[in-house]
Amino acid sequence: MVANEFKEEFRMAEQYDVVVIGGGPAGNAMASGLKAQGKTVLIVEADLWGGTCPNRGCDPKKILLSAVEARQAAQHLQGQGLIGAPKIDWPALMAHKRGYTDGINDGTLNGLKGQDIATLHGQAHFQSDNQLAVGDRVVSATDYVIATGQRPAILPITGHEYFKTSTDFLDLDQMPKRVTFVGGGYVGFELATIANATGADVHVIHHNDRPLKAFDADLVKDLMAAMTADGITFDLNTDVQAITKTATGLQLTADNFELTTDLVISSAGRIPNADQLGLANVGVTFDRHGIQVNDHLQTANPHIYAIGDVSDTPVPKLTPVAGFEARYLVGELTHPGAAMKYPVVPTQVFAAPKLAQVGISAAAATEHPDEYRVNTLDMTKWFTYYRFGAQQAQAKVVVAKASGQVVGATLLSDVADEMINYFTLLIEKHVTLPDLQRLVLAYPTPASDLQYLY
Amino acid sequence: MVANEFKEEFRMAEQYDVVVIGGGPAGNAMASGLKAQGKTVLIVEADLWGGTCPNRGCDPKKILLSAVEARQAAQHLQGQGLIGAPKIDWPALMAHKRGYTDGINDGTLNGLKGQDIATLHGQAHFQSDNQLAVGDRVVSATDYVIATGQRPAILPITGHEYFKTSTDFLDLDQMPKRVTFVGGGYVGFELATIANATGADVHVIHHNDRPLKAFDADLVKDLMAAMTADGITFDLNTDVQAITKTATGLQLTADNFELTTDLVISSAGRIPNADQLGLANVGVTFDRHGIQVNDHLQTANPHIYAIGDVSDTPVPKLTPVAGFEARYLVGELTHPGAAMKYPVVPTQVFAAPKLAQVGISAAAATEHPDEYRVNTLDMTKWFTYYRFGAQQAQAKVVVAKASGQVVGATLLSDVADEMINYFTLLIEKHVTLPDLQRLVLAYPTPASDLQYLY
Numbered sequence: 001m002v003a004n005e006f007k008e009e010f011r012m013a014e015q016y017d018v019v020v021i022g023g024g025p026a027g028n029a030m031a032s033g034l035k036a037q038g039k040t041v042l043i044v045e046a047d048l049w050g051g052t053c054p055n056r057g058c059d060p061k062k063i064l065l066s067a068v069e070a071r072q073a074a075q076h077l078q079g080q081g082l083i084g085a086p087k088i089d090w091p092a093l094m095a096h097k098r099g100y101t102d103g104i105n106d107g108t109l110n111g112l113k114g115q116d117i118a119t120l121h122g123q124a125h126f127q128s129d130n131q132l133a134v135g136d137r138v139v140s141a142t143d144y145v146i147a148t149g150q151r152p153a154i155l156p157i158t159g160h161e162y163f164k165t166s167t168d169f170l171d172l173d174q175m176p177k178r179v180t181f182v183g184g185g186y187v188g189f190e191l192a193t194i195a196n197a198t199g200a201d202v203h204v205i206h207h208n209d210r211p212l213k214a215f216d217a218d219l220v221k222d223l224m225a226a227m228t229a230d231g232i233t234f235d236l237n238t239d240v241q242a243i244t245k246t247a248t249g250l251q252l253t254a255d256n257f258e259l260t261t262d263l264v265i266s267s268a269g270r271i272p273n274a275d276q277l278g279l280a281n282v283g284v285t286f287d288r289h290g291i292q293v294n295d296h297l298q299t300a301n302p303h304i305y306a307i308g309d310v311s312d313t314p315v316p317k318l319t320p321v322a323g324f325e326a327r328y329l330v331g332e333l334t335h336p337g338a339a340m341k342y343p344v345v346p347t348q349v350f351a352a353p354k355l356a357q358v359g360i361s362a363a364a365a366t367e368h369p370d371e372y373r374v375n376t377l378d379m380t381k382w383f384t385y386y387r388f389g390a391q392q393a394q395a396k397v398v399v400a401k402a403s404g405q406v407v408g409a410t411l412l413s414d415v416a417d418e419m420i421n422y423f424t425l426l427i428e429k430h431v432t433l434p435d436l437q438r439l440v441l442a443y444p445t446p447a448s449d450l451q452y453l454y
Numbered sequence: 455m456v457a458n459e460f461k462e463e464f465r466m467a468e469q470y471d472v473v474v475i476g477g478g479p480a481g482n483a484m485a486s487g488l489k490a491q492g493k494t495v496l497i498v499e500a501d502l503w504g505g506t507c508p509n510r511g512c513d514p515k516k517i518l519l520s521a522v523e524a525r526q527a528a529q530h531l532q533g534q535g536l537i538g539a540p541k542i543d544w545p546a547l548m549a550h551k552r553g554y555t556d557g558i559n560d561g562t563l564n565g566l567k568g569q570d571i572a573t574l575h576g577q578a579h580f581q582s583d584n585q586l587a588v589g590d591r592v593v594s595a596t597d598y599v600i601a602t603g604q605r606p607a608i609l610p611i612t613g614h615e616y617f618k619t620s621t622d623f624l625d626l627d628q629m630p631k632r633v634t635f636v637g638g639g640y641v642g643f644e645l646a647t648i649a650n651a652t653g654a655d656v657h658v659i660h661h662n663d664r665p666l667k668a669f670d671a672d673l674v675k676d677l678m679a680a681m682t683a684d685g686i687t688f689d690l691n692t693d694v695q696a697i698t699k700t701a702t703g704l705q706l707t708a709d710n711f712e713l714t715t716d717l718v719i720s721s722a723g724r725i726p727n728a729d730q731l732g733l734a735n736v737g738v739t740f741d742r743h744g745i746q747v748n749d750h751l752q753t754a755n756p757h758i759y760a761i762g763d764v765s766d767t768p769v770p771k772l773t774p775v776a777g778f779e780a781r782y783l784v785g786e787l788t789h790p791g792a793a794m795k796y797p798v799v800p801t802q803v804f805a806a807p808k809l810a811q812v813g814i815s816a817a818a819a820t821e822h823p824d825e826y827r828v829n830t831l832d833m834t835k836w837f838t839y840y841r842f843g844a845q846q847a848q849a850k851v852v853v854a855k856a857s858g859q860v861v862g863a864t865l866l867s868d869v870a871d872e873m874i875n876y877f878t879l880l881i882e883k884h885v886t887l888p889d890l891q892r893l894v895l896a897y898p899t900p901a902s903d904l905q906y907l908y
Contacts, residue, residue, distance in 0.1 A: 053897075059837060062898050066842045067535035070527035074540040081521035081547025086528040086536035093535025100840055320897045327891055346896045356896065383513060386554055388520045418872055421901035425876075428893050429883050437781055439882050442800045442810065443507075443774045444516050447875035 014139040016042045018333060019132055021124045021277065022147035023108060024051015026308025026322035030145050031117045033330030042118040042141070044134050049108035049119075052149050052309070053319045055101055056167045061190055063097045064170070065350055068197040072352050072414075076389035088198045090175045097170070124148075126278035129303060133278075143333055146277065146284075146291060146299070146306040147326075150270035150317065155182060159243030162250050163266040166191060175200055176262035180252060182240050183268030184211025186349045189227070191265060193351040196232050203259060204267075205235040205252070212349060214316075215357055216410040219394055223355050223412055226391055230352065235259070270317075272310045286312070295339035297329050305329055315345045344408075344427050346420045353392065356420035359408030359427050362396040372398050372407070375453060379413065384446050390414050397423075397453045404432040406454060415446045422447055468572075468593040470496045472787060473586055475578045475731065476601035477562060478505015480762025480776035484599050485571045487784030496572040496595070498588050503562035503573075506603050506763070507773045509555055510621045515644055517551045518624070519804055522651040526806050526868075530843035542652045544629045551624070578602075580732040583757060587732075597787055600731065600738075600745060600753070600760040601780075604724035604771065609636060613697030616704050617720040620645060629654055630716035634706060636694050637722030638665025640803045643681070645719060647805040650686050657713060658721075659689040659706070666803060668770075669811055670864040673848055677809050677866055680845060684806065689713070724771075726764045740766070749793040751783050759783055769799045798862075798881050800874040807846065810874035813862030813881050816850040826852050826861070829907060833867065838900050844868055851877075851907045858886040860908060869900045876901055 018034050020027045023045030031043040048055045067088050074085035112119050122135035130140045152165035166187050169179075179195040181188035184206030196202040204211070211234070212220045224234055235257065244251045249260045274286040284299040285292045290312035297305050297313075307329055308322035315321050321342075328340050348356035365372035379385055379393035390413060398408035409423040426436070433454040441447045472488050474481045477499030485497040502509045521542050528539035566573050576589035584594045606619035620641050633649040635642035638660030650656040658665070658681075665688070666674045678688055689711065698705045703714045728740040738753040739746045744766035751759050751767075761783055762776035769775050775796075782794050802810035819826035833839055833847035844867060852862035863877040880890070887908040895901045 063841045073524035080550035082540035083543045084540045086538045089537045096534040320894045345894045387517045417899050421895045440774045440799045441875045445871050
């Protein structure tokens with residue numbers, strides 16, 4: 001009994017070098033990195049170990065997209081060498097997805113345990129600098145790292161209780177006949193592409209005329225035209241005001257707009273998981289963009305850091321950025337040094353075709369004609385795209401005039417996600433056209449086109 | 455009359471700075487580059503303008519492969535999200551191919567004319583240093599560049615007149631029911647993959663047990679196993695001795711071997727187009743490996759150079775190598791300088807899956823365990839491959855121990871051609887793992903796996 005009481009008491013005062021809050025890509029990389037550096041680490045997760053990306057984000061989305069891509073590859077060559085296209089079997093595709101996602105929680109947890117990292121499941125809540133409650137436990141650390149990510153925002157309209165989210169969509173047992181996305185960000189575009197390929201009647205509703213506002217306006221228009229041709233309806237300048245359940249489905253209403261559908265996904269952005277952490281008790285500030293951090297990823301409390309999607313940084317909130325920030329902060333917490341400096345960050349919309357962007361945009365470059373030239377290229381008839389019957393392939397590439405280096409690219413094509421990584425490498429490695437031509441790349445491949453894009 | 459006679463006489467003595475023999479990728483790049491440097495240039499082609507690659511090589515092959523890839527992508531996801539796979543409609547696929555290849559000859563010729571490059575159609579034949587006959591014309595130049603490429607080798611066996619070649623295969627109006635490749639090089643593997651996907655009964659016959667001998671033995675075995683599972687029969691250690699026409703087809707015979715088929719492709723290598731050029735008249739030497747050149751791509755005759763597939767160089771004979779050599783030689787003929795130095799050259803077999811290799815091989819690295827480590831990785835269950843139901847994905851990556859730089863890779867997967875280009879960039883740019891981790895690459899993509907391959 002005494003031993004047990006002592007143990008309980010010891011538990012009450014559990015002390016670590018670092019407590020990481022959030023067991024997603026950012027938190028796990030953080031915990032592993034710190035542990036490898038000899039720190040004592042506890043990692044806390046309130047929901048699924050592994051976090052959004054592998055459980056209900058990038059990974060499952062791209063598994064579902066595999067079937068869409070294969071189907072579309074066949075469709076593109078109809079009459080040009082192929083007869084027939086596969087149909088999507090949603091329950092089987094969902095089983096394929098679950099074959100991956102079902103193992104994530106336990107696999108992640110076991111991976112952490114295998115590294116002798118302490119784990120705790122529950123909602124973390126700061127009571128003071130030295131007290132973090134997790135359920136009925138209280139732990140303490142020299143430093144804390146918040147990596148709790150984001151969750152889908154639900155528009156606060158009448159009938160908001162009928163909204164489902166990307167999380168629901170990515171785990172649907174059956175695909176309804178009519179699916180509507182409210183919000184034209186990348187989540188809406190990507191999931192609409194998947195739903196449409198199953199044969200569903202798909203609408204994407206957006207409050208103004210500029211969905212995907214972080215991407216090149218011309219190429220977004222081209223993407224919408226392609227998706228429209230594939231059967232998706234975009235309802236722009238439409239501010240949904242209410243969702244009502246009727247005998248025939250869910251009715252969405254806006255000014256001069258009415259639509260009945262079976263499933264409504266709120267795809268109007270994501271909000272930081274910062275509101276349940278008791279941050280006010282430790283002087284950490286946040287708003288809808290995330291937890292405020294300085295260029296050392298340090299919050300207003302010098303012993304509390306925030307990384308990944310939950311932090312308010314000047315870069316897109318993406319899994320590889322989370323990993324990058326974790327590697328930086330592991331360094332900072334072991335051998336403090338320079339301020340965070342981000343590389344260029346590629347962003348992409350895994351729709352059909354794919355839209356991807358990195359570095360300086362064509363729009364920004366056009367404002368500085370002395371510094372930059374912009375190559376605007378219709379690549380549709382280039383060999384790379386002709387061969388698989390692509391409907392279109394577009395590029396805007398920004399080159400710095402003085403150095404001859406590529407500094408930005410926006411691409412719309414079926415291989416834009418592949419090409420954008422080459423551009424990321426070319427930009428970060430300061431590769432000029434003569435440099436590139438000193439390489440021999442496999443031909444014919446998308447990469448062997450790079451020399452024609454400078 | 456006098457004017458015409460003069461013109462004829464002038465023609466007889468046509469003099470150029472450079473005459474380029476061969477209007478394929480090497481010759482065209484050469485002619486364009488020299489013209490841009492202010493040289494007077496004549497380019498001579500005996501067959502199709504554009505040469506092998508776009509007319510009857512890499513490009514048409516990969517157009518045909520598009521249908522195979524799309525079909526296989528659908529097959530991989532059967533039971534995992536897709537129902538049904540497209541069938542190949544060979545005549546339509548051939549029309550799709552011809553939609554590209556039919557325009558190559560005229561397009562190339564017009565492109566040269568548009569650059570004010572003189573062109574001449576016919577077989578070139580050296581009479582002396584100062585006289586190159588092309589049909590009834592004789593031209594002369596300060597320097598000559600031979601870029602006549604290669605042609606398929608025909609095995610000199612009994613019944614060799616029944617052999618067809620890759621050129622015939624790539625322009626077949628109908629795909630026969632039974633297709634046999636004699637010779638297990640990359641041409642045999644690639645075209646067998648295409649024929650097999652159409653439903654043909656396909657054999658690949660090889661004289662020993664080591665087809666694709668330039669590639670990693672283990673991964674070649676894995677590739678053959680995959681192709682065998684797809685229905686292709688490999689007849690190894692089989693030295694075909696005769697082809698006989700019988701009532702039921704073409705009968706191939708070897709020791710203890712007999713096979714009746716409808717189409718026999720000689721895929722036992724390629725030979726240089728050097729035998730009809732009168733090279734003995736100008737002291738230029740060649741053998742079955744090509745025209746001998748020094749490290750300035752200069753033949754035994756100091757005013758005659760050879761580039762591209764026809765030259766005997768220490769690197770694989772590939773289109774991008776031809777372009778690389780042309781760029782080098784344009785420099786040499788305008789501003790003579792350093793000896794040729796090749797970068798690493800990626801090679802690949804566009805089969806299903808694809809096999810690709812660059813830099814130092816695992817076999818070579820294993821002989822120097824102090825210098826190198828070899829990462830042998832089964833990636834089949836990695837997310838990248840799981841998601842599209844890949845049957846297998848293998849890698850052998852060679853890392854230099856001292857520098858931490860990747861120096862070689864062999865990959866077997868459906869995206870090996872994409873991955874090998876990243877490795878080519880990583881090797882040539884001397885990228886270490888910490889360097890790579892200072893980049894943010896789009897996730898999830900094949901490139902975002904690179905960090906796990908070091």
